[in-house]
Amino acid sequence: MPVMDRLKAISGSAAIVGVAESDRFGRxxxxxxxxxxxxxxxxxxxxxxxxxxxxxxxxxSGGYSTYDIAEYxxxxxxxxxxxxxxxxxxxxxxxHAMAAIEAGYCEVALITYGQTGRSDRxxxxxxxxxVTPGLPNAQYEAPxxxxxxxxxxxxxxxxxxxxxxxxxxxEAMANVAVSTRKWANMNEKAxxxxxxxxxDEYHDSRWIxxxxxxxxxxxxxxxxxxxxxxxxxxxxxTRKGGVAILGAAEGHDHAILHQMPDLxxxxxxxxxxxxLEMAGVTHSDLDMAMIYDSFTYTVLVTLESLGFCGPGESxxxxxxxxxxxxxxxxxxxxGGGLSYAHPGSYGIFTVLEAVRQLRGETGERxxxxxxxxxxxxxxxxxxxxxxxxxxxx
Amino acid sequence: MADGYxxxxxxxxxxxxxxxxxxxxxxxxxRKCDDCNKAYFYPRNICPxxxxxxxxxxxxxxxxxxxxxxxxxxxxxPGFMDDLPYVPAIVELEEGPRMATQLVNVTPEPEAISxxxxxxxxxxxxxxxxxxxxxxPA
Amino acid sequence: MADGYxxxxxxxxxxxxxxxxxxxxxxxxxRHCDDCNQAYFYPRNICPxxxxxxxxxxxxxxxxxxxxxxxxxxxxxPGFMDDLPYVPAIVELEEGPRMATQLINVTPEPEAISxxxxxxxxxxxxxxxxxxxxxxPA
Numbered sequence: 001m002p003v004m005d006r007l008k009a010i011s012g013s014a015a016i017v018g019v020a021e022s023d024r025f026g027r028x029x030x031x032x033x034x035x036x037x038x039x040x041x042x043x044x045x046x047x048x049x050x051x052x053x054x055x056x057x058x059x060x061s062g063g064y065s066t067y068d069i070a071e072y073x074x075x076x077x078x079x080x081x082x083x084x085x086x087x088x089x090x091x092x093x094x095x096h097a098m099a100a101i102e103a104g105y106c107e108v109a110l111i112t113y114g115q116t117g118r119s120d121r122x123x124x125x126x127x128x129x130x131v132t133p134g135l136p137n138a139q140y141e142a143p144x145x146x147x148x149x150x151x152x153x154x155x156x157x158x159x160x161x162x163x164x165x166x167x168x169x170x171e172a173m174a175n176v177a178v179s180t181r182k183w184a185n186m187n188e189k190a191x192x193x194x195x196x197x198x199x200d201e202y203h204d205s206r207w208i209x210x211x212x213x214x215x216x217x218x219x220x221x222x223x224x225x226x227x228x229x230x231x232x233x234x235x236x237x238t239r240k241g242g243v244a245i246l247g248a249a250e251g252h253d254h255a256i257l258h259q260m261p262d263l264x265x266x267x268x269x270x271x272x273x274x275x276l277e278m279a280g281v282t283h284s285d286l287d288m289a290m291i292y293d294s295f296t297y298t299v300l301v302t303l304e305s306l307g308f309c310g311p312g313e314s315x316x317x318x319x320x321x322x323x324x325x326x327x328x329x330x331x332x333x334x335g336g337g338l339s340y341a342h343p344g345s346y347g348i349f350t351v352l353e354a355v356r357q358l359r360g361e362t363g364e365r366x367x368x369x370x371x372x373x374x375x376x377x378x379x380x381x382x383x384x385x386x387x388x389x390x391x392x393x
Numbered sequence: 394m395a396d397g398y399x400x401x402x403x404x405x406x407x408x409x410x411x412x413x414x415x416x417x418x419x420x421x422x423x424r425k426c427d428d429c430n431k432a433y434f435y436p437r438n439i440c441p442x443x444x445x446x447x448x449x450x451x452x453x454x455x456x457x458x459x460x461x462x463x464x465x466x467x468x469x470x471p472g473f474m475d476d477l478p479y480v481p482a483i484v485e486l487e488e489g490p491r492m493a494t495q496l497v498n499v500t501p502e503p504e505a506i507s508x509x510x511x512x513x514x515x516x517x518x519x520x521x522x523x524x525x526x527x528x529x530p531a
Numbered sequence: 532m533a534d535g536y537x538x539x540x541x542x543x544x545x546x547x548x549x550x551x552x553x554x555x556x557x558x559x560x561x562r563h564c565d566d567c568n569q570a571y572f573y574p575r576n577i578c579p580x581x582x583x584x585x586x587x588x589x590x591x592x593x594x595x596x597x598x599x600x601x602x603x604x605x606x607x608x609p610g611f612m613d614d615l616p617y618v619p620a621i622v623e624l625e626e627g628p629r630m631a632t633q634l635i636n637v638t639p640e641p642e643a644i645s646x647x648x649x650x651x652x653x654x655x656x657x658x659x660x661x662x663x664x665x666x667x668p669a
Contacts, residue, residue, distance in 0.1 A: 032545045035576055042582045052582045074579030139403035139413075140435045143525055144495040146481045147401070147469035155481060159461035162508040210464035210478075210503060258434075258483045258493040263461060 002249070007278040014098035014109075015235035015242025016390065018048030018228030019352045022114060025341065026191055028222040029119045034064065034072045036114030036224030036343075041073055044226035049239030050108055055228075057081075057097060057106030061089035062115055062345045069112055079106035085252055086379020087292060090227070090348035091386035095248030097229040107230060114224030115344035121220060137256045146257065149294060150217055152381040154209040156263040157297035161211060163264060164312035170211070172315035173296035174202045177215050177338060179324035180293060184335025186325060186365035191219050192339040216296045218337035218346065225348045227355075243355045246372075247279030247389035257381045264312075265305050266378060271387035272306030279389040281372060283308055286389075288330035288357055288367055290350035290375040293337045298378055306376060306387065330367050333357060347377030347386065358392040398519050400472035405522070411450060412436045416524045421453040421514050423488060434490035455514035457484035457528060460491055462508070464501050484512060484528050498529040536657050538610035543660070549588060550574045554662045559591040559652050561626055572628035593652035595622035595666060598629055600646070602639050622650055622666050636667040 020043030022028075022036040037060065045052055057079035058066045066080040079100045083089055090113050097109035132138060137146075146152060161169045181197035184190035197215065205214040235242025249271035254260045276282060289308070293299045300314040309317040323331035332338075334353035337346040354373035356362050376387045405413040412435075415422035423432045426440035427447045433440065440448050462482035468474045480496040497515065499506050512528035519525055543551040550573075553560035561570045564578035565585045571578065578586050600620035606612045618634040635653065637644050649669035654662040 030545050031576075035546055038575070038577045038582075042577065045582075072575060072579065073577070073582065133404040134406055136435050138401065139406070139409055141493045142401040142470075143403050143519075144481050144493055144527070145400070145465060145469065145473045145476070145479055146493050150467070151463055151465055151469055151481055154463040155461045155483060158463055159483075159508065162461070207464070207466040207478075209466060212463075256493075258491050263483075 002274055004274075004277060007247075007274075008280065010098065010102045011246050011278050011280065012244045012391075013232055014101045014229050015232050015244050016094070016227055016351070016355050017230050017235050017238040017240065017242050018044040018046070018050065018226075019355045020044040020047050020226055021189065021352065022224030025189060025223045026221050027118055028116060029122060031116065031119075031222070033114040033116050033224070034069065036116070036222070037064070037069050037112040037226070038073045038114075040114060040224035040226035041069075041110055041112045044228045045110070047240065048228040048230075050228060050230070054108045055110045057100055057109035059083075059090075059093035059097060059109060059111040060113065061085075061093070062113060073112075075110070077106065079109070085384035087294065087345035087347040088250070088377030088379035088384045088386040089345065090225075091351060091375060091377035091388055092250040092384075094227065094229065094245060094351065094388050095250060095386070098245050098248065101229065101231050107234065109229040111227040111229070111348065112224070113226065113345065113348045116222040117220045117342070117344040118222045141256055141258065149381065150212060151209045152257040153295045153297055154212040154216075155257060156260070156301070156382055157295070158211050159263040160297065160301065164315070166211075168315040169300070172300055172318050173216055174199055175318045175321060176293065176296040176299045176323070177202045179318070179321050179327070180332050180336040180338045182321075182324045183333050183365060184339030187335045187340055187362075190335040190340040191221055192335065197339075212295060212297075215338075218294050218342040219339070221341045221343050223341050223343045225352055227348060227351055240359060243358050244391050245388060246281070246391045247275035247277070248387065249274035249278070250384070250386045252380070252384035254383050255380060260382060263382075264301055266301055266382050267385040268302050268305035268376060268378070268387065269307070271385045272308075272374075272376070275374070275387040275389045276307075279391070281389065286372050286374050287370045288333060288354065288373045290332060290334070290354045290373065292347055292350055292376060292378045293332055294342070294346065294378065296338070298382070299331070301382065302376060302378060302385075305385075306374075325365065330357075330370075333362065333365050333367065345379070347379065350375035350377060351388065351390075354390050358390060398472075400470065400519075402520060403523055403525075408438050409436050413523060415452070416516055416526055417518075417522060419516050419524075421455050421486075421526050422450050423453045423486070423490065425449050425451045432486075432488040432490055434486070434492045451488070453514075454487050456487040456531065457512050457514070459483075459496070459506065459508050459510050459512060459528075460485045462496060462506055464503065480506065482528065492526075495525075495527045496529065497527045536610075538608065538657075540658060541661055541663075546576055547574050551661060553590070554654055554664055555656075555660060557654050557662075559593050559624075559664050560588050561591045561624070561628065563587050563589045570624075570626040570628050572624070572630045589626070591652075592625050594625040594669065595650050595652070597621075597634070597644065597646050597648050597650060597666075598623045600634060600644055602641065618644065620666065630664075633663075633665045634667065635665045
């Protein structure tokens with residue numbers, strides 16, 4: 001079990017000092033994923049005011065090893081971490097970076113991400129069904145047409161509906177879809193910046209895998225993102241100062257769907273409480289939460305797992321557009337994977353938005369007096385989670 | 394065997410060949426830990442509970458209940474195009490473990506299928522070596 | 532194009548399509564950073580040295596010297612079976628960067644090839660779209 005005394009001792013010892021997307025964002029048919037990694041990495045370093053030559057720790061995931069990305073970018077790191085547990089990986093890298101910095105393995109950590117899900121699909125290059133014969137899903141799920149996240153997540157959602165009520169769950173999913181779109185309408189980088197969504201449009205959108213409508217599902221876009229982390233001490237001399245990493249936690253409890261112990265609880269049940277305790281804060285202290293919204297259901301199951309509300313209570317928690325702009329719980333203020341961007345593994349974008357809200361850089365959608373934020377990634381088939389609590393005085 | 398079967402086909406592995414032989418012979422075989430006295434899925438020589446190798450095979454009754462399901466309208470793979478809508482499911486076997494499968498001989502509509510409904514295994518032969526364990530209303 | 536070519540064939544990517552078009556046209560094209568005033572390999576829009584996008588394309592002279600080589604007697608892939616022994620190499624281009632290639636028109640024996648020996652590029656057409664830059668004694 002995590003040793004809380006030691007975690008508390010390193011709380012705040014490292015800080016996020018740079019965040020950025022790639023220059024090309026949304027649809028980039030003429031750009032490959034590695035270039036998006038590199039663009040975002042360069043932009044995040046510029047955001048921090050740190051030269052590439054000072055990077056001595058690299059972190060990545062999503063089809064590339066750190067040596068692929070570091071070679072491309074011309075970086076030879078002393079610490080390397082390609083932890084690959086789906087879309088939460090890039091949130092998990094934050095804790096790994098802090099631990100490495102605290103232990104002395106490196107001083108400047110660069111986390112990069114880049115994917116071209118949208119253009120891959122257009123190019124016909126997407127290999128969703130390249131199943132590895134030796135992995136269990138090739139034998140025990142794929143033959144039954146259980147392939148890819150939408151089907152798996154919709155099966156989990158149906159179990160939730162059965163346990164907690166179909167109509168109220170449906171209404172909650174609609175609330176999440178619509179409130180998230182409202183935030184996207186305030187983010188000019190968002191795919192759906194110019195496109196509002198009504199409840200009717202949600203309910204009328206076509207079925208992908210019942211109980212999921214099209215508008216329960218995240219986007220498929222192209223894009224990259226990167227995060228720069230250094231010690232709290234060194235953060236003071238960076239261009240914008242640091243956003244402190246106060247709490248962090250990670251883990252997973254299954255890989256393929258039918259092995260998930262409870263389809264209505266993710267590993268966030270551990271990472272939420274751990275990250276908050278490490279930070280010495282509680283849910284009610286948070287000014288905002290960024291929760292990976294691969295699907296509307298992902299938000300509901302995650303809010304409960306993290307402890308924002310009890311099992312079965314998230315439909316009440318998100319009711320009446322409570323999580324929309326102007327509501328009293330600021331959630332996914334960038335417009336989320338549902339309406340802002342989702343190149344394939346969205347986790348890192350939860351961190352970008354949390355940092356920008358804490359810095360006061362988000363313009364029209366800026367929250368008042370935002371000092372404490374949670375960013376949370378989910379990976380695989382509700383399999384892995386990574387949670388961080390970030391703060392700024 | 395359906396000629397031109399173009400969906401993913403399981404390739405039996407060292408820990409699953411007996412399982413797939415069973416399916417071909419019309420038996421749903423499960424691994425059981427003789428230390429934990431408990432069946433588990435999917436087949437592994439090593440018990441995922443206690444980590445011991447004191448494991449054996451049993452034949453499941455084939456009775457189960459629906460744990461969850463979905464109704465797929467957009468194919469995740471070209472092979473499933475002609476099956477739309479189809480009904481992937483997780484069932485809970487009488488012996489305890491859950492497994493992923495497909496429901497067959499049901500109307501693919503939310504009203505026609507319910508969680509906890511009793512189902513029983515049927516084997517669908519897809520190649521000379523492989524039959525898939527699917528489930529239909531009991 | 533050699534019919535039945537069964538070795539790995541490059542698939543041009545967004546950052547390399549111009550490189551492969553050049554090879555097909557008989558030009559060895561290199562990326563050059565106009566800030567660092569330095570050529571680099573492999574082609575990337577972003578300079579691996581300074582990280583800037585102020586990069587352009589130049590055409591290499593095709594002159595190089597052997598940086599290292601090996602003589603392969605066991606095929607790593609069935610496509611290379613009929614080529615044994617063949618001579619993979621890294622060459623250092625006159626413009627500075629190193630690239631991986633194959634030496635051709637050499638006797639595949641250690642005595643016949645020396646590191647630092649002068650070589651020049653030749654293009655071997657393998658498909659309608661792809662020619663591979665290989666090197667032979669200058």
